[in-house]
Amino acid sequence: MAQRIFIAGEHGQVAQALGRAYKLRSDNVAMLGRSSISVTNASDLLSAVMAFNPGFVINAAGYTAVDKAEDDKEAAFAVNRDGAGFVAAAAKAAGVPVIHLSTDYVFDGGKQAPYRETDPTNPLNVYGESKLAGEIAVASSTSNYVILRTSWVCSPIGHNFVKTMLRLARDRDEITVVDDQWGCPTFAADLAAVIISIGDKLVSADDSSRLCGIYHAAGAGETTWYRFAREIMAQSAAKGGPACRVRAIASSEYPTRAKRPAYSCLDCSKIKRVFDISPPRWQISLQACLDLLIDKTAQTSR
16 A cells, blocks of 8 residues: 655655655655755745655755864754754654664764664764754654664765775775774665565554654674775675775774764664664675666766
């Protein structure tokens, strides 16, 4: 049975993946982006949600420029905290659940084992602070929510690590990548599938309250940015795409405006237990992503 889904966010990696997936299912989707209504405009957002009458709402909108946020704190909090609260409040007014996307950067990286949902939060940068504030705003605005913390999102569209590595490989013989930051690469198509599955269960549940809460949803397997880059190059070369040497360096050799957690791997056992969802290993999803990117590059160069 076709559903009505309201998605806050239009051009981001996850929003685009959601739009494609829901279209294949013939669901009725409304995608709200900055070109129409900003999530920071509470009244217009509420009107749009109420007029569409969705079965549930997804907040895939976000201020994601981690380094820029350090000098643009007001804008980051306006979208990631205030906007998140407005989306959740609109969902509550419509009497439907909201699925909200958050980040591994709510943690400080001091743990040496994958983070669980119950572990203390302590963000190191403005982006993480604003996303944690968004989680609090969502939970304060409605009790009918699912917050999904994810990490290292990549896809064939937008700005992300995979595309950056391929671009650099076309122009250089060697690149340097930090090898002391650990995380779980997550591909937008996989995350979209997680969201769709959760949305279906929320709508069909007799009592969705038992499903609500915070969950971790990330690609299976841990890696560093350096090892991720090495795998990108190896798979790209095998597919006839661009590749170059990758040299490991310490984070201290590549200073950034925002401090990153040294370890932000996520334990996804809760989402498996409650929703029976197990995201695939990131290496497998990387293959599918590269198939699209390398094919597109080949067509462009003809």
